[in-house]
Amino acid sequence: xxxxxxxxxxxxxxxxxxxxxxxxxxxxxxxxxxxxxxxxxxxxxxxxxxxxxxxxxxxxxxxxxxxxxxxxxxxxxxxxxxxxxxxxxxxxxxxxxxxxxxxxxxxxxxxxxxxxxxxxxxxxxxxxxxxxxxxxxxxxxxxxxxxxxxxxxxxxxxxxxxxxxxxxxxxxxxxxxxxxxxxxxxxxxxxxxxxxxxxxxxxxxxxxxxxxxxxxxxxxxxxxxxxxxxxxxxxxxxxxxxxxxxxxxxxxxxxxxxxxxxxxxxxxxxxxxxxxxxxxxxxxxxxxxxxxxxxxxxxxxxxxxxxxxxxxxxxxxxxxxxxx
Amino acid sequence: xxxxxxxxxxxxxxxxxxxxxxxxxxxxxxxxxxxxxxxxxxxxxxxxxxxxxxxxxxxxxxxxxxxxxxxxxxxxxxxxxxxxxxxxxxxxxxxxxxxxxxxxxxxxxxxxxxxxxxxxxxxxxxxxxxxxxxxxxxxxxxxxxxxxxxxxxxxxxxxxxxxxxxxxxxxxxxxxxxxxxxxxxxxxxxxxxxxxxxxxxxxxxxxxxxxxxxxxxxxxxxxxxxxxxxxxxxxxxxxxxxxxxxxxxxxxxxxxxxxxxxxxxxxxxxxxxxxxxxxxxxxxxxxxxxxxxxxxxxxxxxxxxxxxxxxxxxxxxxxxxxxxxxxxxxxxxxxxxxxxxxxxxxxxxxxxxxxxxxxxxxxxxxxxxxxxxxxxxxxxxxxxxxxxxxxxxxxxxxxxxxxxxxxxxxxxxxxxxxxxxxxxxxxxxxxxxxxxxxxxxxxxxxxxxxxxxxxxxxxxxxxxxxxxxxxxxxxxxxxxxxxxxxxx
Numbered sequence: 078x079x080x081x082x083x084x085x086x087x088x089x090x091x092x093x094x095x096x097x098x099x100x101x102x103x104x105x106x107x108x109x110x111x112x113x114x115x116x117x118x119x120x121x122x123x124x125x126x127x128x129x130x131x132x133x134x135x136x137x138x139x140x141x142x143x144x145x146x147x148x149x150x151x152x153x154x155x156x157x158x159x160x161x162x163x164x165x166x167x168x169x170x171x172x173x174x175x176x177x178x179x180x181x182x183x184x185x186x187x188x189x190x191x192x193x194x195x196x197x198x199x200x201x202x203x204x205x206x207x208x209x210x211x212x213x214x215x216x217x218x219x220x221x222x223x224x225x226x227x228x229x230x231x232x233x234x235x236x237x238x239x240x241x242x243x244x245x246x247x248x249x250x251x252x253x254x255x256x257x258x259x260x261x262x263x264x265x266x267x268x269x270x271x272x273x274x275x276x277x278x279x280x281x282x283x284x285x286x287x288x289x290x291x292x293x294x295x296x297x298x299x300x301x302x303x304x305x306x307x308x309x310x311x312x313x314x315x316x317x318x319x320x321x322x323x324x325x326x327x328x329x330x331x332x333x334x335x336x337x338x339x340x341x342x343x344x345x346x347x348x349x350x351x352x353x354x355x356x357x358x359x360x361x362x363x364x365x366x367x368x369x370x371x372x373x374x375x376x377x378x379x380x381x382x383x384x385x386x387x388x389x390x391x392x393x394x395x396x397x398x399x400x401x
Numbered sequence: 402x403x404x405x406x407x408x409x410x411x412x413x414x415x416x417x418x419x420x421x422x423x424x425x426x427x428x429x430x431x432x433x434x435x436x437x438x439x440x441x442x443x444x445x446x447x448x449x450x451x452x453x454x455x456x457x458x459x460x461x462x463x464x465x466x467x468x469x470x471x472x473x474x475x476x477x478x479x480x481x482x483x484x485x486x487x488x489x490x491x492x493x494x495x496x497x498x499x500x501x502x503x504x505x506x507x508x509x510x511x512x513x514x515x516x517x518x519x520x521x522x523x524x525x526x527x528x529x530x531x532x533x534x535x536x537x538x539x540x541x542x543x544x545x546x547x548x549x550x551x552x553x554x555x556x557x558x559x560x561x562x563x564x565x566x567x568x569x570x571x572x573x574x575x576x577x578x579x580x581x582x583x584x585x586x587x588x589x590x591x592x593x594x595x596x597x598x599x600x601x602x603x604x605x606x607x608x609x610x611x612x613x614x615x616x617x618x619x620x621x622x623x624x625x626x627x628x629x630x631x632x633x634x635x636x637x638x639x640x641x642x643x644x645x646x647x648x649x650x651x652x653x654x655x656x657x658x659x660x661x662x663x664x665x666x667x668x669x670x671x672x673x674x675x676x677x678x679x680x681x682x683x684x685x686x687x688x689x690x691x692x693x694x695x696x697x698x699x700x701x702x703x704x705x706x707x708x709x710x711x712x713x714x715x716x717x718x719x720x721x722x723x724x725x726x727x728x729x730x731x732x733x734x735x736x737x738x739x740x741x742x743x744x745x746x747x748x749x750x751x752x753x754x755x756x757x758x759x760x761x762x763x764x765x766x767x768x769x770x771x772x773x774x775x776x777x778x779x780x781x782x783x784x785x786x787x788x789x790x791x792x793x794x795x796x797x798x799x800x801x802x803x804x805x806x807x808x809x810x811x812x813x814x815x816x817x818x819x820x821x822x823x824x825x826x827x828x829x830x831x832x833x834x835x836x837x838x839x840x841x842x843x844x845x846x847x848x849x850x851x852x853x854x855x856x857x858x859x860x861x862x863x864x865x866x867x868x869x870x871x872x873x874x875x876x877x878x879x880x881x882x883x884x885x886x887x888x889x
Binding site: 091092093094095096097098099101102104105107108148177178179181182184185187189190192193194195198199200201202203205207208209210213215216218220222225245246301302303304305306332333335336337338341343378379380383384387 | 419421423432434436437440441442444445446447448449450451453454457458460461462463464465467482508544547548550551554558561562563564565566568569571572573576577665666669670671672673674675676677678680682683689772774775796802803804807809811
């Protein structure tokens with residue numbers, strides 16, 4: 078394809094490792110990637126590799142693929158380093174794209190996270206008052222750990238991002254498609270997608286690819302997934318189970334609804350939608366069979382933010398929670 | 402004059418790990434710290450969420466062992482609904498989990514453990530990775546490894562709808578059953594996995610046990626700790642990964658305690674140090690005694706070897722033979738040689754493969770009664786499974802509407818946090834001596850100590866490069882006097 082191997086880096090911020098597993102799950106394709114590219118960093122950078130990357134000229138990497146959100150000072154530092162050193166920076170997976178599940182932490186104050194972890198839970202050492210510190214002095218040694226920020230950021234709130242690959246994690250075939258699109262663009266065999274594009278996903282709603290049948294039926298009542306055994310053929314939303322399909326980009330293979338489980342939106346919003354959660358609520362409102370605000374409020378589900386912006390709190394119009 | 406060596410990061414546990422080694426003026430190890438610099442706050446931010454959503458949220462604690470968190474969460478949620486669960490769902494969850502084990506153990510054994518043994522602990526770091534392993538044992542085997550791990554993932558996808566980031570469990574059971582045509586699809590793969598596991602054991606015997614130098618490192622190297630063992634067992638004290646009681650046995654083989662999931666907080670407590678975000682679990686009744694070994698120690702390991710140490714026997718016949726063979730080679734049961742964890746992982750996979758075969762023959766497995774709709778919310782549950790990397794505890798409470806009011810998690814690798822500190826110090830002290838500048842081989846041998854635990858930070862090497870990059874700085878008066886790095 079090209080007369081030289083592409084220089085790529087794969088790195089994670091505040092992440093679970095599932096994105097890296099999704100790349101491994103392309104199985105034999107990994108050997109092709111290895112053939113086409115020099116993997117300068119994968120899947121996790123070490124200090125030595127930070128130094129190696131720091132020693133590179135600016136934009137020496139063709140592509141940096143970063144998964145995970147930005148939760149602490151180290152995540153931010155490396156995100157900025159990779160931005161400087163790469164021509165193309167890809168936000169890979171829901172956390173880098175929208176904040177992801179770790180972004181739910183923006184709904185609670187940082188202090189309460191520490192309280193719960195270190196001061197108030199049933200398995201702590203009796204009487205513990207110790208809380209980990211960014212800098213601690215032990216036996217005369219100074220020991221440092223990264224600073225834990227007050228909120229979680231999605232990648233493009235910290236650095237400029239060229240492309241986004243959605244999914245928690247991205248499906249392996251979509252991962253493959255995204256990598257091939259980048260390789261095609263870099264080697265000049267296919268046009269580069271416009272900057273800011275979502276690659277490795279469709280432009281239409283999940284419902285369009287869902288095999289469940291819809292009757293354009295209005296709903297009078299919501300059920301939580303544990304309360305009923307849904308009909309295996311019919312639309313989950315029309316059976317009263319909140320499903321994020323109408324407000325979510327397709328591309329995942331509809332794996333959750335096909336297994337009888339409602340979508341929670343990991344592939345992110347449809348094109349040109351600012352807030353996925355707001356879009357979902359407006360879609361749900363349009364199928365609600367009531368005009369009475371109080372009745373609707375009664376029938377609404379608990380934890381609207383946690384359903385509607387499950388993967389996208391840092392990307393949403395919601396602000397982080399503050400303690401007064 | 403204190404000098405400092407930093408290994409930063411070694412690799413990850415939900416982020417990164419970092420080792421600081423402080424040397425005295427003569428160059429002897431004075432102290433070491435293994436720091437975990439990350440926290441994400443799951444225990445707090447799941448509060449206020451509908452309780453049945455938790456099993457599909459907590460999977461994001463770890464995308465390498467999401468099924469462990471999914472199942473521990475599902476069992477904790479079952480508890481919140483009074484533990485009314487369709488019996489077939491327990492079977493299917495267990496079957497699913499055996500496939501998950503095989504996927505994870507294959508990745509660990511070939512990508513992480515094998516380079517140190519197939520190529521040697523101090524071999525050229527440029528090829529001391531899974532590609533180097535493939536080059537040595539042959540591309541055919543490399544392809545077989547990729548295929549076997551892929552099949553184990555695919556079996557999970559067919560049974561539970563997805564593999565990475567599971568969604569399948571609901572209160573009272575699972576969302577979908579296994580159709581006869583799906584069973585027919587996975588049955589030949591199960592046979593292939595069974596054969597692959599046998600092959601892996603043979604490879605281990607030829608390459609590792611066939612080399613007296615390796616056997617010497619395993620049995621006589623510094624990789625030993627006098628701490629106890631924890632693991633989940635069934636009613637016959639055989640390992641069970643999905644359910645049972647937690648058994649703790651001391652390093653002489655005497656049972657310290659055996660408890661049901663809902664009694665966990667009476668038996669385990671967590672110590673906090675200011676220099677790491679990760680807590681240090683210990684046996685509550687013995688109290689926190691610092692990082693100390695010995696028969697009265699309150700510390701324990703929760704690893705594949707620990708699981709076999711607490712087990713009186715295996716649950717399946719082939720695994721039993723392999724278990725007996727392993728302990729007789731190692732000089733008896735239980736065993737403290739941490740590097741034997743790599744062998745224990747293979748013995749566990751034999752049980753996983755035999756159990757998968759057994760489920761494939763079970764005439765009930767394709768039944769359709771896979772979930773009951775719970776009739777009451779009782780408000781509290783503790784779910785314990787054996788994650789690949791240690792005993793995993795999820796404890797949830799909810800209100801009368803089923804909204805989460807609290808969550809407490811003791812994650813697999815966390816159990817091993819204190820032993821990892823200790824083995825790092827022990828190996829560093831044994832290998833870094835006055836007048837000996839630590840080279841990459843020595844640093845790799847330090848890493849081999851914690852790598853035996855397959856701590857979640859070893860996810861780094863669950864990838865093809867298979868190599869944890871290292872950067873080492875030796876400082877005197879704040880100035881770097883010696884610097885080298887090991888590339889990935």
